[in-house]
Amino acid sequence: MPSEKMLLNGSHVVGEAAVRAGCRYYFGYPITPQNELPEYLSARMQDVGGTFIQGESEVASINMVLGASVAGGRAMTSSSSPGISLKQEGISYMAGMELPAVIVNMMRGGPGLGNIAPSAADYFQATRGGGHGDYRTPVLAPAGSQELAELTFLAFDLADQYRNPVMLLGDGLMGQVMEPVVFPDFIDLENLPKKDWILDGCEGREPRALYSMLLGQQGELYYHNLHLQEKYDQITENEIRWETQGEDNAEMMVVAYGTASRIAESAIEELKAEGFSIGLFRPITLWPFPKPPLRKLAQSIPKVAVFELCMGQMVEDVVLTVGERAEIYFHGLPGGIIPTPAQVADFLRSALKGDGKVGRRIEV
Numbered sequence: 001m002p003s004e005k006m007l008l009n010g011s012h013v014v015g016e017a018a019v020r021a022g023c024r025y026y027f028g029y030p031i032t033p034q035n036e037l038p039e040y041l042s043a044r045m046q047d048v049g050g051t052f053i054q055g056e057s058e059v060a061s062i063n064m065v066l067g068a069s070v071a072g073g074r075a076m077t078s079s080s081s082p083g084i085s086l087k088q089e090g091i092s093y094m095a096g097m098e099l100p101a102v103i104v105n106m107m108r109g110g111p112g113l114g115n116i117a118p119s120a121a122d123y124f125q126a127t128r129g130g131g132h133g134d135y136r137t138p139v140l141a142p143a144g145s146q147e148l149a150e151l152t153f154l155a156f157d158l159a160d161q162y163r164n165p166v167m168l169l170g171d172g173l174m175g176q177v178m179e180p181v182v183f184p185d186f187i188d189l190e191n192l193p194k195k196d197w198i199l200d201g202c203e204g205r206e207p208r209a210l211y212s213m214l215l216g217q218q219g220e221l222y223y224h225n226l227h228l229q230e231k232y233d234q235i236t237e238n239e240i241r242w243e244t245q246g247e248d249n250a251e252m253m254v255v256a257y258g259t260a261s262r263i264a265e266s267a268i269e270e271l272k273a274e275g276f277s278i279g280l281f282r283p284i285t286l287w288p289f290p291k292p293p294l295r296k297l298a299q300s301i302p303k304v305a306v307f308e309l310c311m312g313q314m315v316e317d318v319v320l321t322v323g324e325r326a327e328i329y330f331h332g333l334p335g336g337i338i339p340t341p342a343q344v345a346d347f348l349r350s351a352l353k354g355d356g357k358v359g360r361r362i363e364v
Contacts (some may be wrong), residue, residue: 020185027054079104102166108172
């Protein structure tokens with residue numbers, strides 16, 4: 001029997017979903033605009049016998065996550081933009097040590113300290129690893145509260161399945177907006193797949209697990225990186241997710257994710273009422289980016305319009321995917337400025353006409 005709807009803001013949605021998905025260890029440090037998430041979990045973890053610790057810093061928090069993951073727990077941290085930057089070394093270590101965890105980023109304006117307004121300028125940081133070394137983290141991009149709940153569950157499952165950190169990428173607006181949500185049921189922790197790799201003590205004096213990234217002898221690091229790449233290739237093959245709307249006979253396809261995709265939906269409806277045929281392609285996994293389905297669409301649709309809440313980051317993946325198959329147009333705004341659907345509709349009209357009045361055409 002489905003659960004009743006609950007009215008929560010987006011940050012509280014992630015907190016409740018994490019608890020229901022089996023998270024029993026949360027370590028974080030305050031930063032706006034995601035403070036409602038640790039605030040919620042500071043009380044909720046007590047209800048389920050979990051552990052909540054506000055660390056002395058972001059660096060301390062991510063390393064507490066590492067420790068809980070080594071012991072086999074479902075662990076999570078959250079932050080916003082510059083706070084995620086401070087966690088990057090720990091995330092790199094966890095990827096190298098093949099430790100699962102969920103990392104939530106409710107993005108804000110940047111670079112540097114930036115502001116506390118919503119933004120989507122952390123795409124490069126999230127999808128390119130962010131820290132040092134050849135590593136990747138799957139990145140899930142929900143478009144609203146219901147998906148925040150569902151993708152939080154998925155994030156913990158993917159993290160365990162591939163023994164890898166997974167990032168849930170939202171933004172300050174998504175974290176604050178209140179929407180009704182139907183949550184999945186609580187999982188049974190006893191039914192989760194057994195983790196035979198965890199550090200859970202020793203038999204006699206022999207360690208049962210050993211974790212180290214000091215791989216400097218006899219090509220150890222070389223072969224370890226090859227092993228990691230095989231895993232990333234497997235994730236790329238099996239875990240791409242996307243959604244399309246109105247692609248049949250479309251004269252233009254809009255590519256947008258997260259909050260931007262919801263603004264784009266309203267703009268598309270406005271233009272459809274004017275007689276235009278426009279579709280929407282929404283990546284749900286930002287890494288791995290859903291290249292094959294977008295490339296296929298671009299074979300029959302002459303124009304692709306990319307809309308982001310930043311100065312242009314995902315557009316580079318679109319260019320790499322589409323190439324010269326279609327004309328590519330881009331529109332974005334910096335510094336936490338949220339455009340209205342009417343402003344986005346102006347961009348789409350301009351792209352359809354190719355007049356260059358709003359946004360710009362990307363030369364491939």
